[in-house]
Amino acid sequence: MTPLVAITHLCKSFPGVRALHNARLEIVAGEVHALMGENGAGKSTLMKILAGVYQKDSGEICIDGQPVEIASPRAAQALGIGIIHQELNLMGHLSVAQNIFIGREPLGRMGLFIDTDKMARDTAAIFERLHLNLEPHTLVSDLTVARQQMVEIAKALSFDSRVLIMDEPTAALNNAEIDDLFRIIGQLKRHGVGIVYISHKMDELKRISDRVTVMRDGQYIGTVPTASTSMDTIIGMMVGRTLLEDERPPQAGQGGEALLEVRGLNRGRSIKNVSFTVRRGEILGFAGLMGAGRTEVARAVFGADKKDSGEIWVKGRRVEVGSPADAVEHGIGYLSEDRKHFGLATGMDVQTNIVMTSLRRFLSFGFLLKPAAIQGAAAKLIAQLGIRTPSALQKVALLSGGNQQKIVIAKWLVRDCDILFFDEPTRGIDVGAKSEIYKLLNALAAQGRAIVMISSELPEVLRLSHRIVVMCEGRVTGELSARDATQEKIMQLATRREAPAAASGAVAAAAF
Amino acid sequence: MTVSKLLQGIKTAAFSSNTRQKLLAFASLLGLLIFFSMASPSFMQTDNMVGILQATAVNGVLAIACTFVIITSGIDLSVGTLMTFCAVMAGVVLTYWGLPFYLGVAAAIFFGALSGFISGVLIAKLKIPPFIATLGMMLMLKGLSLVITHSKPIYFNDTPEFPLIAQDSLIGYFLPELPIPNAVLILFVVAVVSSLVLNKTVLGTYTFALGSNEEAVRLSGVNVDRWKIIVYTLSGAICGIAGLLIASRLNSAQPALGQGYELDAIAAVVIGGTSLSGGAGTILGTIIGAFIMSVLTNGLRIMSVAQEWQTVVTGLIIIAAVYADILRKRKS
Numbered sequence: 001m002t003p004l005v006a007i008t009h010l011c012k013s014f015p016g017v018r019a020l021h022n023a024r025l026e027i028v029a030g031e032v033h034a035l036m037g038e039n040g041a042g043k044s045t046l047m048k049i050l051a052g053v054y055q056k057d058s059g060e061i062c063i064d065g066q067p068v069e070i071a072s073p074r075a076a077q078a079l080g081i082g083i084i085h086q087e088l089n090l091m092g093h094l095s096v097a098q099n100i101f102i103g104r105e106p107l108g109r110m111g112l113f114i115d116t117d118k119m120a121r122d123t124a125a126i127f128e129r130l131h132l133n134l135e136p137h138t139l140v141s142d143l144t145v146a147r148q149q150m151v152e153i154a155k156a157l158s159f160d161s162r163v164l165i166m167d168e169p170t171a172a173l174n175n176a177e178i179d180d181l182f183r184i185i186g187q188l189k190r191h192g193v194g195i196v197y198i199s200h201k202m203d204e205l206k207r208i209s210d211r212v213t214v215m216r217d218g219q220y221i222g223t224v225p226t227a228s229t230s231m232d233t234i235i236g237m238m239v240g241r242t243l244l245e246d247e248r249p250p251q252a253g254q255g256g257e258a259l260l261e262v263r264g265l266n267r268g269r270s271i272k273n274v275s276f277t278v279r280r281g282e283i284l285g286f287a288g289l290m291g292a293g294r295t296e297v298a299r300a301v302f303g304a305d306k307k308d309s310g311e312i313w314v315k316g317r318r319v320e321v322g323s324p325a326d327a328v329e330h331g332i333g334y335l336s337e338d339r340k341h342f343g344l345a346t347g348m349d350v351q352t353n354i355v356m357t358s359l360r361r362f363l364s365f366g367f368l369l370k371p372a373a374i375q376g377a378a379a380k381l382i383a384q385l386g387i388r389t390p391s392a393l394q395k396v397a398l399l400s401g402g403n404q405q406k407i408v409i410a411k412w413l414v415r416d417c418d419i420l421f422f423d424e425p426t427r428g429i430d431v432g433a434k435s436e437i438y439k440l441l442n443a444l445a446a447q448g449r450a451i452v453m454i455s456s457e458l459p460e461v462l463r464l465s466h467r468i469v470v471m472c473e474g475r476v477t478g479e480l481s482a483r484d485a486t487q488e489k490i491m492q493l494a495t496r497r498e499a500p501a502a503a504s505g506a507v508a509a510a511a512f
Numbered sequence: 513m514t515v516s517k518l519l520q521g522i523k524t525a526a527f528s529s530n531t532r533q534k535l536l537a538f539a540s541l542l543g544l545l546i547f548f549s550m551a552s553p554s555f556m557q558t559d560n561m562v563g564i565l566q567a568t569a570v571n572g573v574l575a576i577a578c579t580f581v582i583i584t585s586g587i588d589l590s591v592g593t594l595m596t597f598c599a600v601m602a603g604v605v606l607t608y609w610g611l612p613f614y615l616g617v618a619a620a621i622f623f624g625a626l627s628g629f630i631s632g633v634l635i636a637k638l639k640i641p642p643f644i645a646t647l648g649m650m651l652m653l654k655g656l657s658l659v660i661t662h663s664k665p666i667y668f669n670d671t672p673e674f675p676l677i678a679q680d681s682l683i684g685y686f687l688p689e690l691p692i693p694n695a696v697l698i699l700f701v702v703a704v705v706s707s708l709v710l711n712k713t714v715l716g717t718y719t720f721a722l723g724s725n726e727e728a729v730r731l732s733g734v735n736v737d738r739w740k741i742i743v744y745t746l747s748g749a750i751c752g753i754a755g756l757l758i759a760s761r762l763n764s765a766q767p768a769l770g771q772g773y774e775l776d777a778i779a780a781v782v783i784g785g786t787s788l789s790g791g792a793g794t795i796l797g798t799i800i801g802a803f804i805m806s807v808l809t810n811g812l813r814i815m816s817v818a819q820e821w822q823t824v825v826t827g828l829i830i831i832a833a834v835y836a837d838i839l840r841k842r843k844s
Contacts, residue, residue: 093792
């Protein structure tokens with residue numbers, strides 16, 4: 001059988017970087033083909049070439065055995081190649097139907113006006129095919145991320161795509177939404193669509209993919225069937241070395257001084273009577289499903305959101321935290337899950353980002369910057385955290401996710417924060433860099449800081465935490481020690497809903 | 513025909529998006545009207561109302577031109593001096609060269625479109641930020657107008673039809689008690705057509721889409737550069753219409769005029785609820801914004817408030833309007 005897509009000897013360079021060198025990929029109809037590799041391995045570049053966003057330097061792309069040139073996104077669409085980019089590419093101010101038909105709006109009367117009825121009908125038809133309950137006139141900005149993703153898929157399908165590329169489609173989805181997505185992927189497979197699936201989540205790949213192609217440093221490493229290949233082998237292919245999958249934390253931090261104590265924290269419906277303590281030298285894991293209220297707790301403690309009630313004690317003293325500035329004053333730092341929006345000025349250089357929140361410490365006469373001191377401090381942290389950057393003056397946007405995360409950490413270390421909240425510290429970071437972040441968290445704890453780590457990846461929580469607090473629907477439903485915790489126990493607690501309250505809520509609803 | 517179209521346009525605009533902001537703007541306009549009519553009996557007289565309509569025409573048309581560009585999240589600082597340049601070009605064709613009337617009209621619109629096209633190319637192809645590109649165009653056009661005319665006004669004495677464009681009253685023929693000048697009629701026709709373009713055509717969809725997420729539009733296989741150039745060209749052509757209106761009203765092309773009009777136009781757009789960050793906005797909102805500004809100017813003048821203070825109040829209104837918009841967004 002001729003493969004749907006065959007890519008061979010593909011090379012692509014950007015100024016100063018060789019992104020792809022002899023890359024290869026073969027997709028047959030009706031398969032889910034996982035494309036794996038660390039960040040910077042060239043997966044996204046390869047896919048963007050296939051989708052016509054970038055042009056190849058050399059090499060060959062064959063569709064149905066015929067060599068083709070893909071000069072633009074439009075040409076890719078014409079060849080039946082659809083792509084769902086990592087960052088959703090929708091226009092929030094436009095309706096679902098307008099988004100799906102952007103670039104090929106059906107024209108009605110006189111060829112002047114858009115035939116909105118036809119557009120809505122065609123959109124509804126696509127949704128029907130996907131068994132999706134979505135209204136074509138809804139504004140995209142009113143949809144959840146998961147639903148926006150479905151719109152992207154519907155859009156890709158509306159081109160009668162035979163190849164569908166999905167770049168980290170589940171990054172922002174919860175479990176139910178992932179199930180929904182996988183159901184749709186199953187349908188597409190049955191219709192003979194070839195799917196390229198890029199993800200860092202190993203368990204998903206096992207569930208969904210038929211074959212895996214691994215890339216490293218822009219090169220083709222190998223293609224293996226998913227079912228008969230172990231995770232460790234695949235990871236080994238990706239990193240070129242074997243990683244220890246299971247490293248339990250060293251038992252530490254048990255008897256340390258309580259650095260942070262939160263008592264009876266409440267905020268609206270999202271936080272209900274949450275109390276916990278973190279000790280010096282300890283990593284406290286926060287587990288729970290999406291929307292359990294973990295991020296909300298961190299933000300309320302940090303003063304980013306107003307709390308309704310609750311006390312915060314730092315080093316045995318009660319403190320008032322009304323704003324992030326107060327929190328920092330008391331040595332509490334918060335590392336947001338969304339680095340690009342809240343953590344970094346990506347257009348500025350590494351050094352400036354590192355000292356940005358503590359510029360006051362690098363002044364002479366109270367207003368003149370001391371460049372030497374800034375360089376010194378930045379250089380020290382770059383070395384200490386192992387930030388890989390050509391220079392301290394490199395633009396942050398040009399670094400990988402893992403290195404960007406380290407810069408955010410460096411920022412808080414310069415400010416001498418002893419209590420650090422990490423919200424999804426490894427989201428979107430590749431496997432190799434993940435283990436470095438883990439080491440860093442352990443080292444920070446060992447130096448006597450208190451770490452609170454929020455993570456949706458259970459293996460990560462289990463691997464790092466000394467203690468684990470589990471939340472569900474805004475409440476703390478349990479606390480586990482590292483020794484007792486298992487994935488099953490955590491999931492049990494994470495899904496323990498408040499039965500009596502839910503029942504009375506239902507009664508109240510019925511009464512109205 | 514025109515009335516039903518007008519209603520349709522208003523309907524389209526009113527229910528397309530952002531309805532609440534426009535209600536707010538509309539309520540402010542009503543509030544101003546009520547306040548001034550109570551403050552001064554002469555405010556509500558027909559003459560004065562017609563004067564307000566007349567005074568809104570030029571700024572209204574320029575503001576519509578700006579609305580397109582601002583929805584794409586761009587900005588156009590050249591609309592004021594472009595308007596003057598177009599008036600000057602009409603003068604060159606009609607008075608210097610003595611060509612027929614319709615060629616003068618065509619020249620104004622053509623040079624408006626041409627200048628918009630150049631701005632569009634500078635922004636889309638050469639990637640010059642809209643603020644800088646149109647700032648450059650603003651100065652160039654101002655200079656060119658002065659050079660071409662040797663800094664002297666061009667009068668349209670040889671073309672008796674010309675002043676009629678804005679000053680005659682088509683409505684007045686049918687309803688003698690309502691002598692609304694054509695300038696106002698033209699403003700409303702431009703508004704209705706623009707509203708249709710914005711809400712019913714591919715160009716309109718791309719205008720919003722560009723302001724909402726340009727990269728996404730590019731990745732959808734749309735030729736982003738081309739559509740951006742088209743938006744600026746259209747905006748320029750509308751400035752050409754404004755040029756005809758002002759030249760016709762003054763019966764002359766005044767080369768020194770124009771600078772400052774762009775800020776009034778942008779103010780009207782902003783008061784009307786169009787987001788400077790792009791993606792959202794309506795023509796109806798812009799028209800209401802333009803009326804708020806002229807009602808304010810007129811009302812304060814009738815109440816004998818010094819012109820200096822009128823400017824202060826306009827500034828306050830702009831800040832208040834944008835702050836109201838922020839409050840609204842924060843709530844939702």
